Amino acid sequence: MSRAVKATAAWVCGGILGIVAGLFEAAGAYADDAGGPAQVGDTVYFSMGEWNCSIGAAGAVGCDLTVPAATMNVLYAGAQVPFSNVPAISIDSTALPAHPEWNSNGSHTLAGGNPGLAPIAQVSGHDPQFSITHAGATCQITFNGSAVCTSMGHGFSQRGPVPFGY
Secondary structure, eight states, X not given: OOHHHHHHHHHHHHHHHHHHHHHTTOOOOOOOSEEEOEXXXXXXXXXXXXXXXXXXXXXXXXXXXEEEEEEEEEEETTEEEEEEEEEEEEEOOSSSOSEEOTTOTTTTOOTTOOOXXXXXXXXXXXXXXXXXXXXXXXXXXXXXXXXXXXXXXXXXXXXXXXXXXX
């Protein structure tokens, strides 16, 4: 599949899932204590709702989930593969989709928690509410409150109770 087709499919699926999450009034992600990110060395740390995230100098992205996700679906070789009890999510390879990270041990979280992202001015109703780009990776909270991170040709999102990696 071409990169444009993957991006379009992810965008369409994200919009549909965002609408469904809104219909069920799922708790969306949001930024707390705006003022971040915090940079330590070559890594930036920030929060997106109850996710404490980091982006490293090489573009690796990871988020520690305050409450582990009961399930995470990962798109692998054209099929959705479910993983259980996911405490963290990572993008750390161009060869693999975003995936659960069971050995994070809070490595994406600063002592005391990560600062939230400062809100950005929205030009239209579809612009993200919060966004950060570092080392080629981008994380944002979309117009509908969904958390989305992309890097190395892959991404993950949270729309409703189940994170999705691709």
